[in-house]
Amino acid sequence: MGAxxxxxxxxxxxxxxxxxxxxxxxxxxxxxxxxxxVTPREEFAAFxxxxxxxxxxxxxxxxxxxxxxxxxxxxxxxxxxxxxLPFAGHGERVTWLGMSLSVDGLYGxxxxxxxxxxxxxASLLLAASTTTRDLIRGLDRLRCPQVITxxxxxxxxxxDVLTAEARRMRIARLSRGxxxxxxxxxxxxxxxxxxxxxxxxxxxxxxxxxxxSRGYTGRLxxxxxSTATAGQWAAGAVVPLLAGAIAMAVVLR
Amino acid sequence: xxxxxxxxxxxIVNGPVSAAFAAxxxxxxxxxxxxxxxxxxxRLAPLAGLVxxxxxxxxxxxxxxxxxxxxxLLGGTLAAILVGPWVGALCVSTVLIIQCLLFxxxxxxxxxxxxxxxxxxxxxxGYLLVAALLRLLPRKRYALTLTAFVASVVSVVVASQGFxxxxxxxxxxxxxxxxxxxxxxxxxxxxxxxxGLITAxxxxxxxxxxxxxxxxxRRLRAPARTAAAAASAQPATSELPAATSATAGxxxxxxxxxx
Numbered sequence: 001m002g003a004x005x006x007x008x009x010x011x012x013x014x015x016x017x018x019x020x021x022x023x024x025x026x027x028x029x030x031x032x033x034x035x036x037x038v039t040p041r042e043e044f045a046a047f048x049x050x051x052x053x054x055x056x057x058x059x060x061x062x063x064x065x066x067x068x069x070x071x072x073x074x075x076x077x078x079x080x081x082x083x084x085l086p087f088a089g090h091g092e093r094v095t096w097l098g099m100s101l102s103v104d105g106l107y108g109x110x111x112x113x114x115x116x117x118x119x120x121x122a123s124l125l126l127a128a129s130t131t132t133r134d135l136i137r138g139l140d141r142l143r144c145p146q147v148i149t150x151x152x153x154x155x156x157x158x159x160d161v162l163t164a165e166a167r168r169m170r171i172a173r174l175s176r177g178x179x180x181x182x183x184x185x186x187x188x189x190x191x192x193x194x195x196x197x198x199x200x201x202x203x204x205x206x207x208x209x210x211x212x213s214r215g216y217t218g219r220l221x222x223x224x225x226s227t228a229t230a231g232q233w234a235a236g237a238v239v240p241l242l243a244g245a246i247a248m249a250v251v252l253r
Numbered sequence: 254x255x256x257x258x259x260x261x262x263x264x265i266v267n268g269p270v271s272a273a274f275a276a277x278x279x280x281x282x283x284x285x286x287x288x289x290x291x292x293x294x295x296r297l298a299p300l301a302g303l304v305x306x307x308x309x310x311x312x313x314x315x316x317x318x319x320x321x322x323x324x325x326l327l328g329g330t331l332a333a334i335l336v337g338p339w340v341g342a343l344c345v346s347t348v349l350i351i352q353c354l355l356f357x358x359x360x361x362x363x364x365x366x367x368x369x370x371x372x373x374x375x376x377x378x379g380y381l382l383v384a385a386l387l388r389l390l391p392r393k394r395y396a397l398t399l400t401a402f403v404a405s406v407v408s409v410v411v412a413s414q415g416f417x418x419x420x421x422x423x424x425x426x427x428x429x430x431x432x433x434x435x436x437x438x439x440x441x442x443x444x445x446x447x448x449g450l451i452t453a454x455x456x457x458x459x460x461x462x463x464x465x466x467x468x469x470x471r472r473l474r475a476p477a478r479t480a481a482a483a484a485s486a487q488p489a490t491s492e493l494p495a496a497t498s499a500t501a502g503x504x505x506x507x508x509x510x511x512x
Binding site for chain 1: 298
């Protein structure tokens with residue numbers, strides 16, 4: 001449990017984006033994504049503009065392009081869907097390199113690819129610049145119900161408990177002569193999944209009772225207690241406003 | 254067709270439909286927050302967190318059903334059985350929100366769609382079936398295991414059809430609806446079987462060792478247990494001889510009250 005206080009996508013470094021209050025970043029990401037999604041899919045220039053905005057934020061946050069692209073592969077299943085569309089779509093067709101492609105399908109593929117990628121990149125930048133604790137604090141300040149932030153707090157803490165417990169059980173199996181080739185490992189894991197749950201729960205329950213006995217009342221104390229200043233909100237508003245301006249410009253043109 | 258890893262990304266379903274489902278999800282979660290707050294006591298708070306963590310971990314297991322077609326476990330039924338429908342739906346929603354914000358899994362504007370499918374529809378279908386089956390089936394230990402399995406399969410398939418419905422309302426491309434419905438259902442029956450096995454083993458283990466942790470047993474089976482204990486008619490089937498000392502907390506007061 002000692003290690004996992006940051007999630008795997010967090011990049012521990014100092015930058016303007018990292019210092020921004022979490023609630024500002026969450027709101028900015030949501031607004032930017034909404035603008036991207038409502039943009040008509042034919043407006044190629046607008047999407048180029050959004051991509052430039054994402055690149056600029058990445059540069060300010062000192063996130064390397066390769067890091068971003070590698071993590072963006074999470075949307076591959078949707079890209080595969082996009083690849084299928086030009087072949088499966090209906091309506092008017094064009095011929096390209098000897099393949100008959102549906103125009104609607106091509107636009108649909110582009111739509112999914114462009115909006116999906118921009119959304120994933122925006123979320124990745126949020127994740128890369130915000131720690132777990134900050135994110136929950138941001139949600140809390142945005143008046144997210146306390147039940148949800150409480151569940152989220154425990155969830156992120158218990159993920160480490162769960163992983164550590166699974167590792168202990170695996171080591172216990174190995175030390176008893178277990179042969180972890182792929183399929184066998186799956187079987188042992190499936191048989192042990194209930195035990196894993198219980199062991200993790202009983203450990204987690206002890207953690208919880210320890211927290212309660214030290215004065216936990218359902219909300220973690222915020223050490224610095226600094227909420228976002230007007231200046232931070234203004235800084236955070238820059239990206240969504242620019243995106244909105246791009247959208248207005250292309251739609252009204 | 255690609256049956257899609259189940260988190261819908263941005264741009265798959267159009268803006269107005271996404272917004273409508275975001276409003277629907279927000280309304281459903283408001284109800285869940287109001288009802289779940291009463292449920293969330295000292296025992297349920299850590300359990301809810303663990304259930305969410307468990308679902309989070311389990312959703313990482315992607316089943317490769319066919320080349321290019323993958324889906325993953327949802328965990329709605331597991332949550333409904335262990336922590337109840339209200340907190341359960343909140344657990345799954347929390348998982349989805351965090352996955353979306355911290356792991357870029359699922360589009361931000363599709364969050365309402367994802368929450369509606371997996372947290373609201375999936376959990377509701379699972380819990381309704383659990384409630385019905387636990388009333389119908391004999392009061393034996395296998396009943397809960399069987400219920401967990403069946404409810405998981407149905408809940409996953411129903412949730413996958415939620416996507417089909419949303420796609421029908423606001424899909425951004427023309428794809429044959431029956432193709433999507435068929436491939437989604439087919440893939441998710443298989444995923445549902447996987448999910449059912451995991452849910453059933455987990456629930457069976459927890460029910461055997463810590464029955465006080467199983468919400469469905471507390472809510473749906475509690476009167477029967479006191480009756481059986483008071484009459485002491487069937488010592489052989491009276492629950493779980495090897496239950497640990499930890500179970501002493503919850504069931505005993507009810508037994509005393511009945512006696």
